[in-house]
Amino acid sequence: AQVVPKIAIAPLFVVWLGFGIAPKILIAVLIAFFPVVISMVTGLKAVDPEMLQLSATMGAKPWQTFLKIRFPASLPHLFSGLKVAVTLAVTGAVVGEFVGANEGLGYVILQANGNLDTPMLFAGLLVMSLIGVVLFVVVEIAEKLLLPWHASRRETSATTTY
Numbered sequence: 111a112q113v114v115p116k117i118a119i120a121p122l123f124v125v126w127l128g129f130g131i132a133p134k135i136l137i138a139v140l141i142a143f144f145p146v147v148i149s150m151v152t153g154l155k156a157v158d159p160e161m162l163q164l165s166a167t168m169g170a171k172p173w174q175t176f177l178k179i180r181f182p183a184s185l186p187h188l189f190s191g192l193k194v195a196v197t198l199a200v201t202g203a204v205v206g207e208f209v210g211a212n213e214g215l216g217y218v219i220l221q222a223n224g225n226l227d228t229p230m231l232f233a234g235l236l237v238m239s240l241i242g243v244v245l246f247v248v249v250e251i252a253e254k255l256l257l258p259w260h261a262s263r264r265e266t267s268a269t270t271t272y
Contacts, residue, residue, distance in 0.1 A: 116140050117205050124210035134206035134214075141202035142195035149191025153184025186260050189253040196245035204238055215241075 119140070123133035157180050165175045207216025215234055222230035 117202070120205055120209040123206070129210045129212065133210065134203050137206040138199040138202035142199040145194040145198065146188065146191040149187045149194075150184055153187025154180050156187065157183045185257055186253075189249060189257065192249045193246055196249055197242040200238060200242045200245065 117137070120133070120137050123136050127133040127136065161179050161183070162175065165179055170178070204214075204216040204219065207214040208220050211217045215238055219231060219234035219238070222228075222234060
């Protein structure tokens with residue numbers, strides 16, 4: 111359970127690491143880390159048991175089973191986690207700038223809010239959203255290039271008959 115939200119720790123990072131880029135990176139990494147790990151572990155556990163039995167029957171060593179079966183089977187899960195993580199990382203970086211920065215997108219949004227500058231506030235939010243979308247698309251393209259074999263990448267033909 112998440113008793114203390116990770117974002118609530120942001121001021122502590124600023125106190126420890128100062129107002130530089132380090133606390134922003136740490137907050138972004140902390141927020142993005144867990145979706146990736148959880149997705150990867152789920153993928154590693156979701157391997158078809160028959161594939162594992164076949165691997166054992168063929169005398170594969172554990173590292174061979176990992177490299178040839180478990181890791182490739184977990185990649186779609188990894189990319190799902192990465193898609194969630196990149197958008198959360200943008201949020202984490204902006205929150206880090208809210209807490210302690212004198213420049214950056216979070217600082218601009220916070221200043222616009224304090225000055226009641228609605229157009230600037232919306233511009234900052236739009237830029238933040240665009241960064242998240244661009245990063246999501248980059249991960250999507252990487253997934254498409256690296257996993258052309260995955261079922262979600264196959265095109266279904268409307269003319270298929272049985």
